[in-house]
Amino acid sequence: xxxxxxxxxxxxxxxxxxxxxxxxxxxxxxxxxxxxxxxxxxxxxxxxxxxxxxxxxxxxxxxxxxxxxxxxxxxxxxxxxxxxxxxxxxxxxxxxxxxxxxxxxxxxxxxxxxxxxxxxxxxxxxxxxxxxxxxxxxxxxxxxxxxxxxxxxxxxxxxxxxxxxxxxxxxxxxxxxxxxxxxxxxxxxxxxxxxxxxxxxxxxxxxxxxxxxxxxxxxxxxxxxxxxxxxxxxxxxxxxxxxxxxxxxxxxxxxxxxxxxxxxxxxxxxxxxxxxxxxxxxxxxxxxxxxxxxxxxxxxxxxxxxxxxxxxxxxxxxxxxxxxxxxxxxxxxxxxxxxxxxxxxxxxxxxxxxxxxxxxxxxxxxxxxxxxxxxxxxxxxxxxxxxxxxxxxxxxxxxxxxxxxxxxxxxxxxxxxxxxxxxxxxxxxxxxxxxxxxxxxxxxxxxxxxxxxxxxxxxxxxxxxxxxxxxxxxxxxxxxxxxxxxxxxxxxxxxxxxxxxxxxx
Numbered sequence: 001x002x003x004x005x006x007x008x009x010x011x012x013x014x015x016x017x018x019x020x021x022x023x024x025x026x027x028x029x030x031x032x033x034x035x036x037x038x039x040x041x042x043x044x045x046x047x048x049x050x051x052x053x054x055x056x057x058x059x060x061x062x063x064x065x066x067x068x069x070x071x072x073x074x075x076x077x078x079x080x081x082x083x084x085x086x087x088x089x090x091x092x093x094x095x096x097x098x099x100x101x102x103x104x105x106x107x108x109x110x111x112x113x114x115x116x117x118x119x120x121x122x123x124x125x126x127x128x129x130x131x132x133x134x135x136x137x138x139x140x141x142x143x144x145x146x147x148x149x150x151x152x153x154x155x156x157x158x159x160x161x162x163x164x165x166x167x168x169x170x171x172x173x174x175x176x177x178x179x180x181x182x183x184x185x186x187x188x189x190x191x192x193x194x195x196x197x198x199x200x201x202x203x204x205x206x207x208x209x210x211x212x213x214x215x216x217x218x219x220x221x222x223x224x225x226x227x228x229x230x231x232x233x234x235x236x237x238x239x240x241x242x243x244x245x246x247x248x249x250x251x252x253x254x255x256x257x258x259x260x261x262x263x264x265x266x267x268x269x270x271x272x273x274x275x276x277x278x279x280x281x282x283x284x285x286x287x288x289x290x291x292x293x294x295x296x297x298x299x300x301x302x303x304x305x306x307x308x309x310x311x312x313x314x315x316x317x318x319x320x321x322x323x324x325x326x327x328x329x330x331x332x333x334x335x336x337x338x339x340x341x342x343x344x345x346x347x348x349x350x351x352x353x354x355x356x357x358x359x360x361x362x363x364x365x366x367x368x369x370x371x372x373x374x375x376x377x378x379x380x381x382x383x384x385x386x387x388x389x390x391x392x393x394x395x396x397x398x399x400x401x402x403x404x405x406x407x408x409x410x411x412x413x414x415x416x417x418x419x420x421x422x423x424x425x426x427x428x429x430x431x432x433x434x435x436x437x438x439x440x441x442x443x444x445x446x447x448x449x450x451x452x453x454x455x456x457x458x459x460x461x462x463x464x465x466x467x468x469x470x471x472x473x474x475x476x477x478x479x480x481x482x483x484x485x486x487x488x489x490x491x492x493x494x495x496x497x498x499x500x501x502x503x504x505x
Contacts, residue, residue, distance in 0.1 A: 017143045018185035023076035024355045026175040026342045028450045030055040030416050031424040039421035047170040052268030056343040059160055059174045060444030061430055062455040065096040066107045068158045070454035072176040073108055084115035088151030089142050091122035093131030093347045096159045129264055130377025132157025132347035139181040140189050153181040159346030164213045171267050173343025177351040186399035187387045194385040195235030197228045204378035212435050223311045226277055228382035230307050233281050236384045254282050259369025261331045262353040264376040265339035275328045276320035295323055334360040341413045350375045359406040363393035438463050
């Protein structure tokens with residue numbers, strides 16, 4: 001069992017609580033961003049250079065938020081040899097809402113039925129792209145609380161990020177992440193080191209409950225993201241200084257004290273700008289920065305700038321992106337594998353970046369490092385916290401197993417099917433036309449899904465959704481349907497002539 005050191009939950013505070021295992025799911029289809037530029041009639045490089053995106057994953061009407069989360073949870077449980085009765089808490093972070101009352105978590109509980117385990121705390125948590133982080137914090141807090149019963153917590157973050165036709169559409173994506181949380185973790189939360197900022201703004205929101213599309217104020221959203229980053233970093237830095245002072249150290253904290261830095265990634269270029277932004281913070285916070293040699297060379301002209309006046313200052317941005325280029329290459333670039341190749345997954349985005357760092361490094365390269373994690377959700381809510389990687393990187397260790405489990409990310413990305421932009425556009429139009437319809441049978445192909453993927457088989461006249469799983473072995477029949485109707489509902493189904501027309505309820 002992962003993290004299987006002997007646990008006495010009635011004894012002392014559990015040690016090294018954090019992420020024990022991590023699983024990532026993304027769709028089996030993608031559209032090439034360079035081809036999308038041509039299709040949309042925009043300048044070459046607008047998406048690939050301006051946004052830093054290469055490919056964008058997307059779902060057909062066969063997949064929804066429930067199926068994504070079912071897939072990633074079962075994959076994590078199977079690959080780690082876990083029993084469902086070993087889970088005491090399950091919480092889902094998502095902003096992809098298909099029911100205003102019934103949670104995604106309750107749908108996932110169907111996977112637990114054979115185990116007989118219904119004693120599972122937690123529910124869904126929602127605030128744009130921040131819900132997964134809130135769920136993760138809740139899971140860690142549960143393990144460290146008097147409520148903990150010695151079992152694991154499971155955190156799921158999943159979303160389908162789609163936009164109306166226009167400039168925002170290339171920043172979409174889709175996917176889900178599942179994280180196993182408990183003691184003796186290879187990625188342990190550093191206790192007390194969280195900086196959080198919460199504020200009201202209408203930068204990105206979804207007021208139309210009949211549509212998947214958000215209302216976006218792009219410029220305001222960037223300002224909110226960067227201002228939240230400033231605030232969270234300041235709070236985090238003050239907290240770690242306080243800890244160090246208690247330990248008798250007067251050391252100044254800087255970005256060099258992070259081994260790696262991962263960010264919520266709406267698009268890759270914003271992440272690169274965020275690293276530059278943090279270097280600006282270090283520069284302005286330093287009592288006497290050396291502008292003759294080192295990373296701050298030539299930056300003396302910016303000594304008196306006010307951060308809140310620089311969100312769109314091209315001179316500041318250009319200077320600090322140049323100054324932070326080496327730091328970005330060393331500490332952040334590897335984290336953008338999934339973001340660059342699959343796009344923005346909303347709540348799982350920052351954890352896809354974390355998975356990328358793990359997949360792109362060996363256990364010995366990761367051991368002992370501090371990983372800074374910045375999570376942002378519009379509206380807006382943000383936190384910067386840190387994970388400390390265990391020193392134990394021996395073969396068979398928890399860290400070795402975690403790295404091994406994610407080592408196939410590149411192969412999985414390369415195994416996806418590329419579709420033409422016109423096919424992608426048609427798929428988006430189908431989702432738009434059929435979103436939230438009753439009496440609907442999906443039209444997308446099941447054969448193109450990855451083995452082991454759960455998919456939607458139909459929505460009945462009362463909006464109840466039914467799912468099947470594509471077998472792990474193509475020589476086997478599909479697994480029995482999960483029916484979100486309760487145990488008494490019929491599982492057999494004969495479509496009538498009207499169902500595939502998507503009639504509204």
